[in-house]
Every structure is written in structure tokens, then in C-alpha cells.
Amino acid sequence: MSPPLPLSHGRRLSEDLAALPNLAKDGKMTVERLMRVVRGRGFPAVLAVLALPFVVPVLPGLSTPFGLAILIFGLHQALLRRPMLPRWLLRREVPEAAVRLLAQYGVPVIRRAERWLHPRLPALLCWPIFRSLTGLAVASCGFILTLPLPIPFSNTLPALGALLLAVGAMEEDGVFILLGWIVSLAAWAGLAILVWMGKFGLHHFLFRNGV
Secondary structure (H helix, E strand, O other): OOOOOOOOOOOOHHHHHHOHHHHHOOOOOEHHHHHHHHHHHOHHHHHHHHHHHHHOOOOOOOHHHHHHHHHHHHHHHHOOOOOOOOHHHHOOEOOHHHHHHHHHHHHHHHHHHHHHOOOEOOHHHHOHHHHHHHHHHHHHHHHHHHOOOOOOOOOHHHHHHHHHHHHHHHOOEHHHHHHHHHHHHHHHHHHHHHHHHHHHHHHHHHHHOOO
16 A cells, blocks of 8 residues: 655645655555645646646656546536546556656746746636636647647647646636636647648548549
């Protein structure tokens, strides 16, 4: 049985991420244990940790399960419900090497964001309609992350959108929420372009081969 992990109190998210490699040495790091490290500061911090690996990107092979977790979180938020994850997803193991890379490359990203984060535009976080819209934006980013797109960096925009929405909610910063909405829309625009290019390429191939 893995030893208990401390909940986050009075520390910044970057400090929790920096401590992950040492915690991973104490036992198998699962999605559930990863969540417990940061849950003391709220579910938006959990969402940020799930999205961060695809912004940097350092966790090959985990895009679908982490994307599914982001999708579920977003849907629960859109319905104004407490986020929950299925047991099989909570038990998903995160390799120790991936945890070290997450700390190495993710901590600088979060530290830069922390310099700019502060409470702004409270209506975007308090009004239920805006909270639901944010949840839908998060869910849409998670949906794109679950897609098996064989294109390098195709996960970057949706992951960045989810990360901005997460840290904005965590620090009550409406400006970051707005940026997250914009980036999530850009992610869908990018997906639409990829689909159009794929259809155009297929049509061109069939035309050239007389099919």
C-alpha cells in the first residue's frame, strides 16, 4: 500500500509539482495519487496537472486517458456538479520517468503563469452561466485530446486552453479564463483545418489515381 500523501496547504502549485519526483519514489504514482498532491487547492489544480503534460509535452501514450479525465471534469463543471473520475482511470499508473519530466519542464511554465495570476473579473467565476461555459470549453479541449491524431503538437492548443482555464479558476483570474476560451476556440479551428486538409488530400489522391 502506498504511503499517504500530504494535501496542499499554503503552497503554490509550482512547489507541489517540484515535489512530485520525491513522492513518486515512495510508491507507484497513479492518477489518484497525483490528484491528492494538489487537491488541497481545489479541482482546478488537478485539471492543470492533467493538462500540463501536453503543453510541455512529456507524457507520450497518456493523451487519451488524461484527455478523458479533462473531458469528464469539464462536463461535470458545465452541469455545475462536483467533478468525479471513474475508478479505472484513477488507478492508471503514471511512470516515474514521466513524473520527473513533468516536474522538470512543467514547473517553469507554472512559475511564469503565477507571476501574472491574480483575482480579476470575478463575474466570470461566480455567475453560473459563465462557469458552465468554462466547463464546456474544458470538455471540448479534453475531447480533442482523446482523439488519436498522428500529428506532432496537435495536442498543444487544446491542452493550453485547458491549462489556462484551470489556473484561471484556481487563482480566480477572469483574464486567464477569457484567454482559455479563446485558445479552446482556436483548438477547434485548428482541428477543423486538419480535417479539411485530410479530406482535400484524400480527394486529390483519388482524383490523381482515377478512383
